[in-house]
Amino acid sequence: MMLTGKCVAVTGAFGSLGAAVVEAVQKAGARVAAIDRTATPHEPLGDAALFGNVDLGDMASAQKTLDDIAQKLGGLDALVNVAGMFRWETLVDGSLDTWDLLYRVNLRTAAAASKAAVPHLLKSTAGRIVNVGAGAAGKATAGMGAYAASKAGVARLTEALADELKDQHITVNAVLPSIIDTAPNRADMPTAEFDRWVKPAQLADVIVFLLSDQAAAITGALVPVNGRV
Template sequence: MSLAGKRVAVTGAFGSLGAAVVQAALAAGAKVAAVDRADAPADAHGALAFGGVDLADTVQAKAAIDAATKALGGLDALVNIAGTFRFETLADGSADTWDLLYRVNLRTAVAASKAALAHLPDGGRIVNIGAAAALKAGAGMGAYTASKSGVMRFTEALAEELKPRGITVNALLPSIIDTPPNRRDMPKADFSKWVTPAQLANVIVFLLSDQASAITGALIPVTGRV
């Protein structure tokens, strides 16, 4: 799958999944801007790095996406990966957690996408990250799944909005991802069942490619053997 000539911005790019997507897009021939709230790592794998950006802040999001677009010489695609997780029951939790997860999981994608719309050409691409867990919430998963359900509804709405321009908007719904923090938190789990960042990145590269031009508004479970 080739992304030769494509200019791609990836948010949450210094995290576990983000780093894999940056590497896969570069390997497919894209030019990549890596945007994250975290500080830029010493090795950004050949991507242009933009650290210290809170994408939930619309002013910061616009400034970062504008700067990334300028550095790339244009923008063909945005991959919204910035996000986080909390497990919290209502009895033991805080209403503030609902605001936090809304802000980090949904508002970041909304703000970055709005900023990108000024640059994306007809036929451009947006890919979001929902969650398989958001298809039906379990105990302690209310705030997280509500925020990810928001990402999923946002994906559908924006896909419809952008159909006239041929810009596709899709979301991956991962189950638990095989990341170092998840291995630390669940040391007795069977890691071989978990979907890997590289497997998710392969699907994202496909969605960014010319071959995926007919897929939009799709919520795609990518769940390994879970």
């Protein structure tokens, strides 16, 4: 299996995509720590070590959690930053609080978790960070400003951190999904063609590859995962 013997932390692990990533990483042979802001997962997460009620927007909380994970798992080889949220809201009719919220949930959590993880990843022979960005960050349309701005920040974080760590055996990449086939997205877009969307398991498979030794030469990449959108 591609990740046998690896220790992987996944943020946003109790949500639809996070749970799919946890499952895929476990199937690939890794030990997994599942981190989330909520208290308990909505579905079983196999043998994953659960870390609920974690505010990754708070640096002290992020550091304590990643330190605890490294101690519990016997080290840390990889971090997958799934934690995030979506809001559609125009600037004129909306609130600047939405911009602050999406910055904190989509970008600050990834930055804080990465900063907390790096000291542990430096002890690995093949450290990995994979962020979940968004294809929509490339060009914003009406109502997508706050979301696109926060996810564009994830892309720039990925590139900058990849360059920062390229000589320290840590790769940093991001996946850029189009629309992920989740229950909330189906509810928001009931007339859409769901079979064109990216399945969480499909996105998780790309993430597993980026975590693997086979992807050792890839860093700073922003990988589109579009399905047929």
